[in-house]
Structures are given as C-alpha cells and as structure tokens.
Amino acid sequence: MERALRNRLTFGPVMLLALFLLLWIDWRAEFWTYPAYTAHGKSFGIAGIGILMLLLVILPLAVYELAILFAAERVRPSVGTAIIGCGAIVLHGFSTQFPFFEKIAASTLAFIIVFVMLLAALRRALMRTSQDAILSMAGTVLATLYLGGLGWFLISLRVKHGSFFQGSTAKILMVLLTVKFTDIGAFTGGKLLGKHKMIPWLSPGKTWEGLLFGLLTAGLVGALCGRWIPELRWHKAFLFGVIIGGIGQLGDLLESLMKRDAEVKDSGRAIPGFGGVLDVIDSPLLAAPFAYLLFSLFQRSG
Numbered sequence: 001m002e003r004a005l006r007n008r009l010t011f012g013p014v015m016l017l018a019l020f021l022l023l024w025i026d027w028r029a030e031f032w033t034y035p036a037y038t039a040h041g042k043s044f045g046i047a048g049i050g051i052l053m054l055l056l057v058i059l060p061l062a063v064y065e066l067a068i069l070f071a072a073e074r075v076r077p078s079v080g081t082a083i084i085g086c087g088a089i090v091l092h093g094f095s096t097q098f099p100f101f102e103k104i105a106a107s108t109l110a111f112i113i114v115f116v117m118l119l120a121a122l123r124r125a126l127m128r129t130s131q132d133a134i135l136s137m138a139g140t141v142l143a144t145l146y147l148g149g150l151g152w153f154l155i156s157l158r159v160k161h162g163s164f165f166q167g168s169t170a171k172i173l174m175v176l177l178t179v180k181f182t183d184i185g186a187f188t189g190g191k192l193l194g195k196h197k198m199i200p201w202l203s204p205g206k207t208w209e210g211l212l213f214g215l216l217t218a219g220l221v222g223a224l225c226g227r228w229i230p231e232l233r234w235h236k237a238f239l240f241g242v243i244i245g246g247i248g249q250l251g252d253l254l255e256s257l258m259k260r261d262a263e264v265k266d267s268g269r270a271i272p273g274f275g276g277v278l279d280v281i282d283s284p285l286l287a288a289p290f291a292y293l294l295f296s297l298f299q300r301s302g
Contacts, residue, residue, distance in 0.1 A: 189213020
C-alpha cells in the first residue's frame with residue numbers, strides 16, 4: 001500500500017505537468033498556425049494538435065488493455081483493426097474544424113465504422129476460420145466505438161467551431177480538472193466521513209459520503225474554471241461540475257464492472273501507482289460527450 005501511494009505521489013504530478021505542458025503547446029499551436037485557413041471571412045489557426053497527439057499515443061495502449069479484459073469472456077477483438085479504427089475516428093474529429101471537411105463529415109464517419117467491421121471480418125477470412133467470428137467482430141467494433149468514439153468528443157471539445165459551440169483549451173482543461181478533482185474529493189470524503197458503502201460488491205472503497213463530497217468538490221472546481229469560459233456563469237459552471245463529476249464516477253464504475261468480470265484489479269501496469277491507461281482515461285472519456293452536450297446547451301441558452 002505504501003509503495004502504491006508513493007508511486008501515485010511520484011507519477012501523479014509528473015503526468016499532471018506533462019498534461020499542462022501538452023495543453024499549453026496545443027493552445028500555442030493555434031496561434032502559430034494562424035491564419036491557417038479562412039472560413040466565411042474569418043481566419044482560424046489549427047486547433048487540437050496536442051490533443052490529437054495525446055490520443056494517438058494513449059488509445060492504442062488502451063485498446064490493448066481493453067482486449068485483455070474482453071479475453072476473459074472469450075471475446076478477442078482484432079487489436080490492430082481497433083487501433084486503426086480509433087485513430088481514424090479521432091482524426092475525423094480533428095478534421096471537423098476544417099470547412100472543406102464539413103460536407104463529407106457524416107458520410108466519412110459512417111464509412112469508418114463500416115470499414116472497421118469489414119476489416120475485422122476480412123481478418124477472420126484470411127485466417128480461414130469462422131470460429132468466434134461474431135464475437136471477434138463485435139469486440140472490435142465495441143472497442144473502436146468505446147475508445148475512439150468517446151475520444152471523438154474529447155477532441156471536438158477543442159476543435160469545434162459552430163453557432164452553438166466554440167471549442168477551446170479551457171473547456172478541455174475544465175472537463176479534466178472536474179473529473180479528477182471528483183476522484184480526489186471522493187477519496188478524501190470517503191476516508192474522513194465514509195460510513196455507507198455505495199456498491200460494495202463492485203467497488204468496495206466507494207461510499208455515499210465520499211460521492212457527495214466528490215460532487216461538491218467538482219462543483220466548486222467547475223465554478224472556478226467557469227471564470228475562463230464566457231458562456232458559463234458561476235451557477236451553470238457549478239452545475240456543470242456536479243454533472244460531469246457524477247458522469248466521471250459512472251465511467252469509473254463501468255470499468256470496474258469490466259475488471260470485475262475479467263477478475264483483475266487493474267486494466268494494466270503501464271502507469272505505476274495508477275494501473276493501466278484505461279484506469280486513468282475511463283472517466284474523462286465517458287464525461288466528454290456529456291460535457292459537449294452541456295456546453296452546447298449552456299451556450300445556446302445564454
């Protein structure tokens with residue numbers, strides 16, 4: 001236990017520093033590439049370069065870990081195909097910022113999903129076996145949509161430019177900080193006040209008191225971050241933090257359910273003290289589409 005805590009205290013700040021550095025590079029890159037193109041008389045730089053690089057590095061690792069969890073139920077997805085699919089989907093999300101891509105965005109996304117299914121089927125055909133073909137294809141598509149599809153929303157939080165949504169580095173940072181401070185608040189509240197177990201058979205360490213403390217922490221962090229997002233007044237930012245913090249906890253429980261089914265404690269050992277890549281990104285990924293929706297609703301309502 002002491003070693004795990006020591007690793008968390010060592011690698012946690014390192015990952016946080018690396019993330020802030022990457023987000024700073026991402027933010028500056030938009031200015032360095034300004035004006036990269038002109039749309040309807042407005043000039044923009046290229047957004048999301050840093051986020052794209054991050055996703056293209058971590059998603060292949062996450063696909064590999066997810067495949068190991070799936071294997072516990074004899075579901076063996078094509079890892080290579082799922083990695084290609086995830087990469088294609090996040091590249092699609094990155095490309096939606098360009099006006100010339102907007103006209104083919106929907107058809108391109110549909111093509112990627114169908115292509116993943118066909119590629120998974122072709123792999124089985126080349127192996128000259130039909131055994132577990134359905135499980136393999138289903139697992140490949142699920143891995144692609146779970147990681148790549150949720151990754152699409154994460155990068156869209158940065159790059160989208162629309163009537164009711166404007167992506168920014170601040171919005172990415174707000175989501176990440178809200179989700180992670182929910183974990184910190186829930187852990188602290190659980191240790192100090194926790195008496196009533198929330199789901200003891202699935203996640204024995206989680207308590208209702210810890211959850212409430214975590215959501216309160218998320219709301220306060222959201223209200224603080226809202227100062228840098230013009231369309232969010234403090235009460236909307238607080239509500240945003242509570243909702244996204246709660247969704248992040250559901251993402252953690254979702255992965256706990258898969259790990260319990262696979263009978264493993266962590267999804268991997270890539271990050272000492274934290275487990276695998278999936279253990280770190282599960283909450284932000286699931287929170288991303290809900291954050292996208294909330295930002296759109298709040299910006300539209302004014």
